[in-house]
Amino acid sequence: MKLELKLGLMTLWGKWNLKAKVATGASAAGALMGLMLLILWYRRRTSGKSMIFWKKGSDINQKIEAILKNCGPLAPKRYSYSDVKKMTNSFKEKLGRGGxxxxxxGKLQNGEPIAVKVLNESKGDGAEFINEVTSISRTSHVNVVTLLGFCFEGHKRALIYEFMPNGSLDKFISNDNSSTEERQLGWETLYQIAIGIARGxxxxxxxxxxRILHFDIKPHNILLDEDFCPKxxxxxxxxxxxKKESFVSMLGMRGTIGYIAPEVFSRNFGGVSHKSDVYSYGMMILDMVGGKNNVDVGVDDTSELYFVDWIYRRLETDKKIGQCNVMTEEQNERARKMMIVGLWCIQTDPSSRPSMSRVVGMLEGSLETLQIPTRPALSSPPRTLAADSSATDNLVSRSSDSC
Structure with a gap:
């Protein structure tokens, strides 16, 4: 009886053990199958992303090759990222930071000094990079900075420009620097800078x-060479x-607060065109005059209106522009021309603004021929929104819209 019971228990144990092994094997097979499916799904997904990235990179490369072909012998040189590191001594000396x-x-092999702009890796799919290379590769003018080369290597992108030893114009007209003797520019120099920018x-x-519309004319984007020639x-x-297009279509707003034309900020003021650059130029040369006189235009939301009112009061009362009236008659005349031209350029209605050709003629012509325009109803965003770079960056559109 005991033997039969023992045999029965052994039989039951064997059957249970077999079922357990089968169940364990099935579970393991199921887990393995799930893992294989997960791996296949991940590979397919990453492969798709890689294909998209490769396609984008391929598209940008094709655009770059087309640009270089169109430029012919004047095409900027393409450098590797290792070349860029050598040029800048591993990015040792920083000149500044932009948006x-x-x-x-840095410097080229022949010792020529250069400025290398290294673009942020997180900034989009390369549209801004292509836009800059495409635009500036088409230019050749004494008042436009020269693009010497570029680097496009995956996410690593850089633009190589001629070096401007005097930096940007904003350093010389900022209120913070206006009391520093070495930062002062004479009225004659300011006047010649205004004409040079207008010609550019x-x-x-x-x-x-x-036709190239810049859409970000401001003192920070005007560079000065050793002779203070603006670029x-x-x-x-x-x-x-x-050139035959009068207006351009544009998604959103682009530019820097304080220099954005009303129609770029709101289409209710008219169509966006080359006259939008004229507005930015007008605000800039008024800043040049105001900075020279240490006029505070960053007090509150009404500061821009205050600034323009200050300009009008000086013109209408026929007061000398310079502080303590330390100006020659010729200097005062040129400063007044800059103010009148600036006021014409910032008219709210784009059709009331002069073309840049007309601006050059007005600056180089006689003061007696210039009439003071009516006060513009300024409707651009208040300058206080541009107190920090993040506010400005948020109002910069980088869309690849077309004309």
């Missing part, structure tokens, strides 16, 4: 085969347009 990257000083913009609007830089927001 899309940092600028470093006239060239972009009329002198190129394809327009930073074409990341520029648009290329056929």
């Amino acid at each position: 899309y990257g940092e600028v470093y000083k 913009l006239e060239y972009l609007h009329r002198g190129c085969n394809t 327009i830089s930073d074409f990341g927001l520029a648009k290329l347009c056929p």
